Amino acid sequence: MLSKGSGTWISWNENLSYAYENLYQVSTEEELSKAIAQSDEIRFFGTKQSSADIAAGSASLIDMRSYNKILATNDAEKLITVQSGVVLVDLIEAVEAKGWCIPCLPDINTVTVGGALATGTHGTSGKLLSEYLHSCSLVLADGTVKQISSQDDLMNAVRVSIGVLGVFSELTFKCEELYTLHLKEGPEKDKVWLNNIESDLKKYDFLRVLWLPHTGKGYSIKGSKIKSDQEIKENNGPGYLKYRRTASKILYKRTHQFPWFTSIANKLLYLGFFRAKKEHKGSLYQATVTKSRGSTLELAEWTIGISKFPAVFKELKTTINSWSNKAFIHIPMDVRFVQRDKSWLSYAYKEDVVTMGCVCRNASAADQYEAFKAVEDIFIKHGGRPHWGKRFLAKDKELAQLYPKWNDFKQLRKELDPTNKFLNNYLTVLFNEQ
Ligand SMILES: Cc1cc2nc3c(=O)[nH]c(=O)nc-3n(C[C@H](O)[C@H](O)[C@H](O)COP(=O)(O)OP(=O)(O)OC[C@H]3O[C@@H](n4cnc5c(N)ncnc54)[C@H](O)[C@@H]3O)c2cc1C
Structure with missing residues (x-):
């Protein structure tokens, strides 16, 4: 695990910036768990393309982009397993090379898969990207690793979780035949x-x-x-x-x-x-997803x-x-x-x-x-x-009205992260944990 000391984190469009004390680069699940276990407050980021202030602002940060291997495929079930820092284009190219597809894609290919799942990224005429998740491992705030499958009730809380329940580690997607x-x-x-x-x-x-x-x-x-x-x-x-x-x-x-x-x-x-x-x-990817953008x-x-x-x-x-x-x-x-x-x-x-x-x-x-x-x-x-x-400006009060499971999610978050290790200032206000 590479620990790079202090510096300044700047978002893709340069609207957000934060000083940090410690930046980790990880390439294995063990390194990911260790970085989390040894930090009092930590966030993790992909390609920093979210406009919401959810990816940094903590003393310690993990750059997920080096955690980016394609790990395995299962031909019989059309499954592909990747590390969560893999960029979407690399996942899709690996999926298409097998003659498969993920049938609903966002109009961006440069995001990390972990970042995309965490924020409920979606395309059109299908489901959120996170609904194609078959199983995953999640590194919890104490550094332990939890395996979660589609059959587990926890999966419905974890699929879209803004990186506050844990860090996605290894992700397995269920693919379909390419069309x-x-x-x-x-x-x-x-x-x-x-x-x-x-x-x-x-x-x-x-x-x-x-x-x-x-x-x-x-x-x-x-x-x-x-x-x-x-x-x-x-x-x-x-x-x-x-x-x-x-x-x-x-x-x-x-x-x-x-x-x-x-x-x-x-x-x-x-x-x-x-x-x-x-x-x-x-293909859905070749014909509908924007491949490059000239500006932020x-x-x-x-x-x-x-x-x-x-x-x-x-x-x-x-x-x-x-x-x-x-x-x-x-x-x-x-x-x-x-x-x-x-x-x-x-x-x-x-x-x-x-x-x-x-x-x-x-x-x-x-x-x-x-x-x-x-x-x-x-x-x-x-x-x-x-x-x-x-x-967006809405916070806990409004979100509780809009999401029937908001308070259940908050309670689960508190159980999994009792010391609020994963909350930056923005998320602290969002979840009303001040
Ligand atoms: C030009 C553009 C086009 C876009 N198009 C679409 C679109 O078509 N559809 C759509 O729905 N959205 C779209 N988005 C939004 C985008 O998909 C999300 O903001 C996505 O989160 C960005 O991924 P990222 O790798 O940059 O994540 P970041 O912005 O770096 O992080 C986002 C969040 O994910 C968390 N996170 C990162 N990695 C992990 C992990 N491994 N485990 C748990 N949490 C993690 C971070 O802590 C943070 O909370 C677009 C954004 C841009 C800038």
Whole structure:
């Protein structure tokens, strides 16, 4: 185990930074347990891409990125076992090389698998990534290692646990047969994509809508499973589409000072980058996951039961189109769909949900981006739940109303970590443990 002494931890988008006294790099489970057992307060981080303040801020830190081996596969059951610091792209490439897939992936491949599970990371038209977890080992606050399988009741508490019950160590995923998606993309008026959500979810194997605030449109991406050798009319749109993020960055550069300009920027971005139709095919990973991003972001994301979404959308649209506030929103708001599960802190606990992202493309101006607060107020009012890895203000009192198992989770956390070894300041307030 490498112990690197003191330094400064800085998050991916540079919005969070903390001095630490001790930084561990581990490559075995024994080293992971030892680092935890010998620390009074400790947190652990992956690729530091969460906007929420949940990955550092303790005297001791573990950098999980060197704990990144693919350990084993089981062909008969389509299982793959990895160390939790493995980056998602490496897991997916190993899975696809076997002819398998994990059938619901986020739109990012650079996160660690442990970080992704801890925050309830998800894609669309399937379940949270953590629902594909078959079994795992978890290093507890006293350094002991607990084996947990899908049959154990504890698994439903552990799958999404923000790294406060223990540290994921070895993770085994249950995979499925690899499939090919035929995707068609293009703009649709708000009333069209919104009214068709339920029928499109039945009709398609993949559904995602990039909502384009201030334009009255969404950009829909719809996919159906096909045979891998089926011919399609490939159309990747004009070559300049690849400059969308650069154009956004330039257009949004001063929108924290002149928020109203966002509505003009969004119309220009729609005209330049979201009018063309596209048609292509590939695996879920190859065809739908963004492989590189030119710049950092600050993110929020909210989740609401499908039946409540139209009312939330209507209120949101009215609010952000009103000139009486400064809550203009950068393009796009990512609308995705997650199937219900039983994980205590899952956004989809016992109900199918719609998730809606809110992006500030100028990360350093995130504190002045009023849209985050406006979106949060509306979702909270309707019973929406925040993404654990993204920006939100809600705390214990509100979360107890939103998550039926919140208080059970708190009690379990206290039992497993009686000295609050895993709580930084942000998590202390979140769980009301001051
Ligand atoms: C550009 C971008 C796109 C994104 N797209 C999506 C998306 O499509 N869908 C989605 O749901 N989310 C998305 N996210 C959110 C992202 O998936 C989460 O923030 C994720 O946690 C980041 O992983 P990380 O390795 O950077 O974790 P970190 O930010 O480093 O850590 C996150 C949390 O996990 C804990 N943790 C880390 N490793 C472990 C471990 N081994 N065991 C237990 N806890 C651990 C940390 O202590 C911390 O609490 C996106 C984020 C960005 C920046």
